[in-house]
Every structure is written in structure tokens, then in C-alpha cells.
Amino acid sequence: TAGYSGTISQGANTVTIGSTGLSVAGGTFTGGSTTIDLNGPMTISGGAFTATSGTMTVSGAWIHTAGGTFTHNSGTVSLDGATTVTNNIDTTAAPTSDDFWNITINGGYKSFSSDTWIIAGTLTLTDGTVYAGTFDCQGGVSHASTFDGGNLNVSVSGSATRTINLSGGGNMPRFTLNAANVTVNGPTSGTTTFQDSFTLQSGVFNANNVPFTGWFTHTAGGTFSATSGTQTFTSGASTTNVNATETFYALTISKSAAAAMTISAGDVLIATSTLTLTEGSIATGTVRAQGDVNIATTFDGGSADLQLTGGNTQTFTQTAGGVMPTGTFTINKTAGTVVNLGAALTLATAGQDLTLTQGILDLKGFGVTLTAASDVLTLGASSTLQMQGGETITASTKTVTAGATIIYTGDGDSIADTYTITTNFATNYYHLTINSTDTGDIFQLGAAASMDGTLTVTQGILSLNGQNLTDTAAGDTAARGNIAGTVRLQGGETIFWTTNDTDSGTYEYVGDGVGGTANYNVKDFRVGADYYNFTINSTAGDETFNLTAALDTNFTLTITAGTLNVSGTNYTVNVAKNWANTGTFTAQNGEVIFDGTLQTISGATTFNKFTKQVGTADTLTFTASSTQTINGTLTLNGAALQLLSLRSSSDGTYWNIINTGDT
Secondary structure (H helix, E strand, C coil), X not given: CCCCCCEEECCCCCEEECCCCEEEEEEEEECCCCXXXXXXXXXXXXXXXECCCCEEEECCCEEECCCCEEECCCCEEEEECCCEEECEECCCCCCCCCEECEEXXXXXXXXXXXXXXXXXXXXXXXXXXXXXXXXXXXXXEEECCCEEEECCEEEECCCCCEEEECCCCCEECEEEEEEEEEEEECCCCCCCEECCCEEXXXXXXXXXXXXXXXXXXXXXXXXXXXXCXXXXXXXXXXXXEECCEEEECEEEEEECCCCEEEECCCCEEEECCCEXXXXXXXXXXXXXXXXXXXXXXXXXXXXXXXXXXXXXXXXXXXXXXXXXXXXXXXXXXXXXXXXXXXXXXXXXXXXXXXEEEEEEEECCCCCEEECCCCCEEEEEEEEEEEECCCCCEECCEEEECCCCEEEECCCCCCCCCEEECCCCCCCCECEEEEECCCCCCEEECCCXXXXXXXXXXXXXXXXXXXXXXXXXXXXXXXXXXXXXXXEEECCCCCECCCCCCCCCCEEEECCCCCCCCCEEECXXXXXXECECEEEEECCCCCCEEECCCCEEECCCEEEEECEEECCCCCCCEEECCCEEECCEEECCCCEXXXXXXXXXXXXXXXXXXXXXXCCCCEEEEEXXXXXXXXXXCEEEECECCECEEEEECCCCCCCEEEECCCC
């Protein structure tokens, strides 16, 4: 009490004080090493109080606003009790009146009156909620899964080298890391929620599984590292302010309904793993995703830009009803890496463009819709748009930059499907590639098309369908690339290439399907050979395809239906592999030369001149029971000791040659 000047020593005694608490107004109290259990408030207004080096439990308020001194004695002050209390100390004196060694918070709702409590030892957060004020933690921090958080600022400072490991579960109050020699590790399992603002000024913070509910500030100093776990921004509106960029691992935005996480203008948040947009919105700034992106139906969008980057294969899924952020959507990945759509993509705000700068966007059968009249889809020079072929792309402007590639793949269902590839693009192809997962899929023109780059048919059927495919008048010169699949022509189309791929692929002439007396001209690609595989397959069955020059095939010549006519000029036909005829061959006075090895002739054909000559031993095989008629000269020659053998495709079954001309 006031006026008391004596000394009380705890010694080895345990001290227990009732609910009225302890008031120190004069004299000296010297703590020992055993427990002091104070079941009420602790008030210091005079004298000198030295705490126990053990634990002093206080279930009421701690009041020390004027007079007297407190010495921690390297002990622990445990602020317990389930009640709501307001603690208040004098932080204006020099030195600060109360420095603590260890403090434990274990229950209740505790306010600290905007004061700063200096903790030289360890802060232990076991249970309860703390509000107002600051804990200046110059030692360790221990956090239990049962702690409820609050808005008091836990400020980690001091020069001591130490590591703080957060346990999974529970909440952390407002948190500031400003100590160069401190590493704070988020939980390796479970989550620890930072319930108020988070500020990093110095030191290392390893995030792991950490949700942030308030402001996130890391504008200078310190290292923020997130190489595992999920970092989540939750609760109400908040602002994230970083030094240009901040890298997270799995980043989740799950704010309250209609609440926005504002990214400071010019700042970029990077998610190296999954980006999940669950609820709320993102205002200004940029989010850069390098892993999968999932937008829930409850997400509200926002004004931020969204970028897909990096070298990982990504899946982008916008669940129906989920709103994209309304800034520019850019795909700028490592060359050759893919973003796969997991659902239809809708950009519903005016001025919200989609730009594919580099990398591959694979629509996977899903449509893309840019709803506003002024919105632009841009395919950059190093970009690839990959489609099955049946998707719908809606945009008022589709810009295909020189160098961009559009690939059609089909749907991989092992059924022969037909896709019209001029539905979304027509006169604005640059590089065009057909590479179907099903060999029988047809990719047809529905209107005349043009291009400036390279045409490649790797697998599947490119059907011109009676439409012209030409070189765009302006821009670069279109080129024919590898044709390993099939190019299907009616026969009357105009095409831009004049030389052919003669080591792979098939050209198939089908006519227009009307039939009657329709005649078409076979295209002459004569620089060496014309074709690899060459097929006449009249859709109507009775159309005629006339040679306009000598025909040279490096592999098989097939007449499935319709007529191949060497014309009145009697053009020569050279075949390097097989001859298969179930249609009609009009030989006129022309010659067919079989100039390959191990060739087979199937079907019944009437030839004029038939020539097969070899310099090394070889076999010419005829389909069993077939009949070949030669009305002109039949030439069959081997060489000295190098026989040309004529055989049936089935031993013991005849084949026939009727030669009405010279031999």
C-alpha cells in the first residue's frame, strides 16, 4: 500500500492471491523461483516489484500507468482467465517502465491499450484473443493451434539469431517481422491464419500453409518465401502492397462475398503452383499464374490483369457463373508449353482483351467468348492456338499476327468427325496445321481461305471442299510444309503451292458428289515426282479426273471410284509402289511404268502400255484371281542373273494377263 517502505521476499514459497488481486503502491517485493498465482488484477503505482523467476499467473488486468518499477527476473508472466480485461502500462517513460522476459497469453479477450510491451524472452500464444497495442518480441514466439488471434501487433525485432516455427491451426494476430537474423516458418501441416495485417520488413518468412485475412505489406527488406503449401487471402477487403513482385506457391483468393483484395498499382503476385479464385474479387495490379487456374462460380472478378506464364503445363478452368477479372488476359508462356482449357472461357467486360503472346492455348473442345463489341482476341507471333475444330470463338476482332500458328487436332474419340475450319478463321490464317488424333477426321473449308505462313498436314484429312486456299495478297508468302496426312480435293480448287511433298501423305480427288459428266483436272506438281500416295475416289462414283501432265507417284496409286483418264495427250504414269483399282482407268495410248521394288497390282485394269524393268532381282505381285488387260506393248524385263519374278498374291491361285498388243 502507499506509504509502505518495507521488503517482502517470496523465497521458496508459492504465493496465491485471491480475486481482489495485488496492488503495489510502495515498498519492495522480491520474487523467488516458485509460482505466484494472482486470481485478480495486478496494479503497480509505486515501490518496486521483482517477479518470480518461475511463473506469475495473472487472471485480471495488468495496470502500471504511473509510479513504481517492475523487474521481470527472467520469469514468465502468464495472462490467464476467461474474462475480458484491459491491460495498461506506461510506455512514455525512459526507459520503458515494463520490460518482460516471457509472456504467455492463455485465455480471455485481452486489450493492451495501444501500449508496447517489450518481451525479451518468449511470447507464448496459447489461447484467447489479443487486441490493441504491440508485443515487441525480441526473442522467440510460440503459437498454439488453440489461439484465436486478434489485431494486436506481434512485432518480431531484435538482433538475436533465432527461428520461429508456427504450429498448424489457430490464428495469429497482426504480425510484423523486422529482424534480420530471424526466420519464421509457417506450419508444415495444417494452417495458421494471420488474422489481421502482415508486414515484412526484415528477416525471412517461409509461408507454407498460411492464410492472410488483412493487409499484406512487403515493400522493402526481408525475404518472403513460399515453396510449398497454400497461401490464402481470406475475409474482408484488404490491400496487398509489395516491391514490384511477390511469389507465392499455391495462391487462393477466398474473400467474403463482394470483398476485394486490392493489389497496389503496378504490383504483380505470382503463383508458381495452383491459383484458386473462390470468392470476392481482385482489384488493380496483376496476378501471374504459372500452374493450374480454377475460378469458382462464386468468384466476382475485379479489375486486375491476369497472366498465364512459365513452363508448366496448365489447366485453366472457369466454372460457369464465375467472373474473370476484367483486366487484360494474357498468355505468355515458355515456347512450346501449353495452357489447356478445362471449361468454356468467357470475358464479359468491355475492353477485356485476350492476348496469346507465346506458348500454346489448347481449347480442348471448349468455346471462347469475348462478349463486348470492342474486345480483341490477338494471336501473337510466337503463339499457337490449338483446337479440336468444333469450338466456337466469339470476338469482334480476331488478330492473327505474322508467325502465329493454328492447329486442329479433332476430339480423339476414334470416330471420323467433320469440322469446318473457316467458322472461326478464314482469311486470317498464318501457319495452319492439321494434326488429328484420329486419322479419319475431316477438317474442311466452308468458304475460301487464305494464309501467309506454312500449311502442314501431319495426320487427318484437310478437305478443300470445293473452296480455294490461296496466298493472302498482302503479307508474307504462303508455303507448303510437310504433308503426311491427306489433302482432299474436288479437283477444281485453286491452291497456292506448286510443288509437292513426295515422301509422305496422300492426295485424294473426290469430285463434287453431283456426278454425271463432271470432269476435273489433276494438279501438276511436276518437279521430280508429283505425289506420294495418289487416290481417285469419286463421291458420286462416275466423275472423271484428267491428267494435264505426266503423273509420277512415289508410293501407291489408287482408283477407288470414278475414272482416271490419261487424256488425249496420252500422259505417262509412273508408279513407285502399288497399283489398286476398283474404279476405271482410261489408258488411251498412254504408258504406265512400274519403277519401284516389291510392287503389287490389285483389281482389274485395262492398260495400253505396261512396263516393268529391273536391274536387280525383284518381284511383281498380282492379286490372286485378278485379270490385267494390256492393249498396247507389254514390257517385262529383268537383267543378267537378276530375275524379275511375277507372282500371285496367293500361292496356288492364278492371276491373268490378257495381252492383245506387242510383247
